[in-house]
Amino acid sequence: MSKSKDEYFNFVHVLRGLASLIVVWSHLVGWWLPVNQATSNLQGYWENLIVRPFHLYQNGGHLGVLIFFLISGYIVAHVSLKENSSRFLLKRFFRIFPALFIVLIISYIIATFSLRTNLSIPLGNNATELKDYLYSLFLLDYPLGTPSALAVTWTLFVEILFYLLTAIFIKSTKKDPLKATWYFIIAINIIIILSSINPIINRIAHYAVYLFFVLLGRIIYLCEKKYIPLFESIILGIVSLFCYILFYDYLYPNSLFNESSHIIYTIIMAIIVFFIFKIFYNKKYKITTFLGDISYSLYLIHLPVGTLVLNILHKNGIPFKYSFLISCTICFIVSFLIYKFIEKPSQKIAHKLINISIFKNK
Template sequence: MLNAPTLTEARTSPRREGRLAALDGMRLVAALLVVIYHYVGTPHSQLWESPNRQVFGRLFDFANYGYLGVQLFFLISGFVICMSCWDRNLKDFFVSRVVRLYPMYWVAVPLSFAFVYFNRDLALSSHVIRAPTTLSDLLVNFTMAQDAFWVPSVDAVYWTLWTEMRFYLLFAIVVAFGLTYRRVLAFSALWLIATIVTGNMGIPIIDTIVQPKYSPYFIAGILLYLIHRFGSTPLLWGLVGVSFLLAQHQVLLDTRHMNQYLHVNMKWTLAMVLVGGFFAAVAASALGWLDWAKWKWLTVAGVMTYPLYLLHQDIGVITIRLLKGKIAPWPLLFGMIAAMLVLAYLGHRLVERPFAPRLKRLLKSGLNFDVPSRIKPRGERASAATPTNHPPRSSESQATEHMVAPIDQQPVGVADATSGRR
């Protein structure tokens, strides 16, 4: 069942890898959906002088569905993570994730915290912004694991980062053994089975590990990457189909919850059209149907997505509340989105581009568990400095000891010559 595709089912060799610009464009779409949801689609936010529904009309009805941009993020993440760590070891995988996530995050956390703290009156009157946290909470937020300790995030949007982090930790198991078609397929199938079996248990530790609410998106993304790399098979498409069926049920539950929470009237059918479009778009990219989209601005859009997501909510919502009544709603909305895009671009240029390579070099050199050559273990230093009372050994015993000495105790060059290394 989990065998690799035969030559009649798949390519004779894996597809040549390259950046998929279409996925970069999809990431920007996902981020903008979340942005428009927070600025327009949440009637409880009291951002504007009148209720959002009265100010924006049909845009408000569409913006209600913007929260589903997160699901598109997870779908793309499964695809991209599998692609980016193929032929990499666990160390490379760890370094790549830290370098990608933390530099901009470490800037966004104190920036958002300060913005909320110094505008706490405006922040507290908005239902989409958390109350300013304590210094201890702020410090825990720098780990990105605050949700594991029930510590509130500085910015509410950070909840998705802990979801992503748990996906990385789970996928790291496969990376540790080395990514192959069979291993990744087996991992995806087992995760999908675990999702089905545990989906209704409601056991916190199981939900934390399996993530049945969002796992279908990660799993589908991984499977679509296998299709992209190795070709289509009925098994792969069947598992993608099961993932979609599980996702649609969760969307139904989410739609009911959002209708009660926001007092809106979202339709499950429209939500599924949007989610179905997400699956279709990533599948089209996996099949190569979107390879023609190679515009440079798509790559720029892709690198701006993460800073935009981290910075848009608290800073944007407070700024809107500061400027409402001074600028008309529609110009203020589009002006704020444009300002957030500029801020995201600056975050990429001034934070990610200069500091990510430095952090990568630091981690590459620091994740070395060998004892530095210039440092001798304490026992060796002590034995060299302390004279012994043992009688001198005969030349015959010395020769015998040298013959049975472990390789790592032999003179420099012997171990390398034995192993064939240069």
């Protein structure tokens, strides 16, 4: 592996790990504490040192999500230049759904156990019957408006929309990346403009608006690798960011510039953090590699497993600082097991399947 490729993967890995940790913190501390009418000095320090000074939305959790979106746009741009549409979608399918399937099974078991033992249902699980888990598995809960079994999967729905557009425009991207990126922008605009036609399109539009932000990652990659000239990249970035802000304010009125939410500050911070790590981080450490590897599984599993552990320990009078440490440790262990025994084998299966003739066709 060349030095440049090493640096590329190091930069991506550390940001993945960082983003997942921010989301875990925001949920297991910033969300769990008020729901359970509890307090902790840990949250106080976090708010005083990080959240308030930088005006972060959702206790910083939204920052982690936006970083994930930038990473996705960056990586998918890299991958799409090497694959045809069928190979691309096959790899993405095996990247997303096997781990999601396992986590939803775990979530169902935990929810059932919690009901039978008088514990609170884990945060982010609003499922009331088995079919809600099936809808959540295929991410149909968002366009259909059914209860979600795993709240964090709304970002996966955004990812799937981006994958579909990438597959549609994959040939155009190889021929003319600049023109293809404009196609992305036009397509997203059309989805949002048509949002008033029916409830399903309206729900899709509420997630499709984030695609403008994902596009920023794509634009950064294509500019860096000189597929698109700098000036055109700047124009694309400005247009994409403008559309994101414009349509976000349209779909979520009075939230973007609201003093109590600070979403606009979080958007700016996500871009700054992305560029800082991209420009200055090129080292490889075992801890960042580990966190990057398990980031997807950790992102999925931390709500059902993490809140179950917190609920049990809280019920037994264990102080939150110890409960949180134990909860995170168990989440890391479970995430590693899912990564090792589900994610990695699934990716190997995908690589074997792409050798089948149907996926080799351009």
